[in-house]
Amino acid sequence: MKNLIIIIAFLAVVFSCKTETESSSNSEKINTKENEFAIVIHGGAGNIKPENFSEAKKAKYQQKLEEAITVGYNILKNGGTSLDAVQQTIIILEDSPLFNAGKGAVFTNEGYNEHDASIMDGKTLNAGASAGTRIVKNPINLARAVMDKSPHVLLSGRGAEVFAKQQNLNVVDPSYFATESRLKGLERVKNLEKNELSAFYDDAIKDSKFGTVGCAALDKHGNLAAGTSTGGMTNKRWGRIGDSPIIGAGTYANNNTCAVSSTGWGEYFIRGMVAHDISALMEYKGLSLQEAAKNVIQGKLSKIDDGQGNGGVIAVDNHGNMVMEFNTPGMFRATMDANGELNIALFKKK
Numbered sequence: 112m113k114n115l116i117i118i119i120a121f122l123a124v125v126f127s128c129k130t131e132t133e134s135s136s137n138s139e140k141i142n143t144k145e146n147e148f149a150i151v152i153h154g155g156a157g158n159i160k161p162e163n164f165s166e167a168k169k170a171k172y173q174q175k176l177e178e179a180i181t182v183g184y185n186i187l188k189n190g191g192t193s194l195d196a197v198q199q200t201i202i203i204l205e206d207s208p209l210f211n212a213g214k215g216a217v218f219t220n221e222g223y224n225e226h227d228a229s230i231m232d233g234k235t236l237n238a239g240a241s242a243g244t245r246i247v248k249n250p251i252n253l254a255r256a257v258m259d260k261s262p263h264v265l266l267s268g269r270g271a272e273v274f275a276k277q278q279n280l281n282v283v284d285p286s287y288f289a290t291e292s293r294l295k296g297l298e299r300v301k302n303l304e305k306n307e308l309s310a311f312y313d314d315a316i317k318d319s320k321f322g323t324v325g326c327a328a329l330d331k332h333g334n335l336a337a338g339t340s341t342g343g344m345t346n347k348r349w350g351r352i353g354d355s356p357i358i359g360a361g362t363y364a365n366n367n368t369c370a371v372s373s374t375g376w377g378e379y380f381i382r383g384m385v386a387h388d389i390s391a392l393m394e395y396k397g398l399s400l401q402e403a404a405k406n407v408i409q410g411k412l413s414k415i416d417d418g419q420g421n422g423g424v425i426a427v428d429n430h431g432n433m434v435m436e437f438n439t440p441g442m443f444r445a446t447m448d449a450n451g452e453l454n455i456a457l458f459k460k461k
């Protein structure tokens with residue numbers, strides 16, 4: 112009898128913990144069944160709140176996210192590779208001034224737009240990345256070229272631009288990337304900075320958001336890939352490079368586990384090795400993608416420096432389960448599964 116009471120008490124505790132975890136979760140998991148192929152994207156996380164978005168502005172973001180993910184979806188549907196789907200989806204987002212990548216990238220302290228990008232192939236663990244380029248129209252193409260056409264993983268600055276030209280990638284005048292709203296953003300942050308050094312992200316700025324773009328996909332051949340592209344953080348200086356071109360922090364893909372793209376305050380994502388940590392928790396500890404992403408974002412990352420590490424990830428596992436996990440008020444995001452079911456969201460779900 113005593114044993115029975117102990118067992119019942121134990122089960123009650125386990126059950127209540129599970130419900131608590133689930134109800135306090137900020138994660139979104141799409142699909143529990145196996146998906147033949149799947150694609151998930153983000154357009155940055157940050158202070159993205161309904162009160163800062165008119166219906167028209169919301170619609171603009173939703174339309175661009177839909178346009179981008181549909182490009183990747185069609186590649187996957189037609190039997191294309193996850194690498195191509197990731198690359199082509201990111202190009203659409205880089206070409207849009209709405210996001211902090213390609214055209215519309217944030218400004219450095221010196222008034223440049225400097226881009227970082229990376230891509231990783233989950234089948235071979237091959238990867239390519241570029242950092243601090245100013246003239247390459249689509250940095251994700253450069254990252255792909257570094258992976259496919261060079262013996263290296265990460266090229267930076269002017270050298271990366273020379274390589275881009277040698278690869279006949281599209282190069283543009285630096286003015287192509289500039290937008291009025293990002294210039295205003297630089298002025299705002301510079302004003303704030305008068306009081307505090309390196310105030311290159313401040314949650315108090317009404318429309319402050321990161322705006323990096325990323326994509327993770329599983330193709331019909333069972334291969335995973337992920338990619339990320341960004342202008343980094345407003346007012347960055349000294350050749351600062353964030354997490355986006357750092358394999359294991361901003362991007363990671365491994366066919367044994369998952370494909371991940373991060374967005375958020377890059378310094379914390381590097382210190383937390385966020386993308387690789389999620390994969391490692393799955394590979395070495397047997398966690399599901401959802402558990403792993405939640406552990407890393409809501410646990411580890413959120414604890415660094417008393418919660419300064421803000422941002423999120425999108426990820427897909429090798430069964431086609433997709434996860435979008437973030438600790439900010441919002442994240443531009445979308446998923447599409449093998450049935451063509453589209454999910455787009457900007458704000459935290461209530």
Ligand code: ASP
Pocket residue numbers: 155156211320321322323341342343344352353354355373374375376377378422
């Ligand atoms: N993670 C990027 C960086 O720190 C910024 C972002 O996600 O928007 O460079």
